[in-house]
């Protein structure tokens with residue numbers, strides 16, 4: 403089998419004299435070109451930003467990509483000129499899976515309609531029914547039960563955490579959670595796992611550069627595409643069943659709420675509420691919501707094993723505020739500044755998506771004296787903000803003090819950009835924050851976590867793959883707290 407290496411990445415400084423034709427064709431190879439570290443491209447971008455400033459171009463093969471670095475520049479782009487920067491660039495893999503439908507891959511009116519609907523549904527789901535908080539608490543009970551079955555043996559918590567997080571999305575999308583052994587649940591989970599394994603593999607990265615070539619090669623992607631197609635068919639079946647008995651006054655889940663909109667808006671050409679957008683948006687919620695939140699939980703448990711004194715201090719706070727006879731609730735968060743600070747610091751220090759999700763210019767745009775043509779891919783370099791020494795007390799280490807004031811109260815920092823910023827910021831932020839707090843505090847309420855190695859030997863630096871920085875694989879021991 404012949405695998406071609408990706409073409410070398412080439413860097414070029416965008417200066418104010420760059421015109422449309424220049425930015426759209428690869429520059430000649432010049433003396434000043436630098437290679438990008440393909441394993442950790444965000445690190446190279448960080449270095450480049452020191453030399454070339456807060457707006458510069460890198461060439462990914464034949465494609466120019468504009469990188470934005472630093473809080474002010476990212477804010478000016480994504481907030482002050484938010485409309486122009488609000489497009490979503492579709493990598494071939496995203497194009498293949500979404501075909502431009504659904505809230506993550508779309509741009510313009512489609513994206514606006516689907517975002518507004520999804521944010522509203524995720525925030526206020528239920529209209530008098532069970533709140534998101536109750537759904538997460540219910541799942542946290544199952545998670546605690548699953549962990550407690552391990553007794554004295556070491557185990558890898560990955561599967562349990564992603565099952566729990568994914569089940570919360572099931573509860574919102576389908577109106578019910580599943581038993582972890584349920585075949586439908588495993589079928590969905592397998593699809594999500596296979597998707598992330600492929601996009602983080604070298605073949606997945608190659609697909610994004612030479613989709614037609616990779617399409618012709620043997621490999622796991624053929625099975626993956628078939629699996630994703632079956633998931634689509636399954637979701638369509640679920641939607642059809644709900645459509646038959648739809649009570650428009652009382653939608654019980656995300657699918658039903660979407661179908662009500664579909665009926666209300668009818669066949670108008672401008673109506674974005676149709677099956678293609680429904681099925682892709684559901685997939686977006688699962689794929690964007692599962693790996694991100696469960697990886698953050700995995701990293702937070704790893705850090706507890708590394709820093710037992712931090713774990714102890716959180717447990718003390720839990721004992722004082724929640725006690726042991728009830729589950730933590732979201733209201734407790736305001737009385738638990740240390741736990742809140744630790745969760746924020748886990749997210750800041752792990753820097754899950756160093757280059758966010760690629761944006762696309764909606765129109766030719768003047769930005770900070772440069773001309774960026776319509777359609778250009780733009781990467782907001784979140785790392786440059788999350789690790790900026792001017793914005794954090796201790797940017798390089800893991801230090802909850804980054805989020806505490808001198809009196810030990812929780813201290814917000816507007817540079818906490820882990821969920822992005824502006825018109826394409828994460829639609830699941832509210833849900834993710836509820837999940838992180840409730841799952842994490844429920845686990846530490848019941849268990850003390852220790853590693854298979856002594857703390858000083860535990861490596862907490864996330865490993866970088868194409869879509870983010872993920873925790874290293876580990877086993878843990880759980881000791882039930884008296």
Ligand code: HEM
Pocket residue numbers: 490505506507513517571686687688690691692694695698754755758759760820821822823825826827828829830831833834
């Ligand atoms: C720790 C957890 C999470 C982190 C760190 C995270 C981070 C992000 C980031 C950085 C973006 C891209 C923002 C941009 O394009 O500028 C994003 C987009 C998105 N996230 Fe999250 N996310 C998390 C959890 C979730 C959850 C739980 C859901 C769903 C329930 C979700 C759904 C989405 C969707 C659908 C988008 C695309 C929004 C759009 O294209 O307009 N995320 N997220």
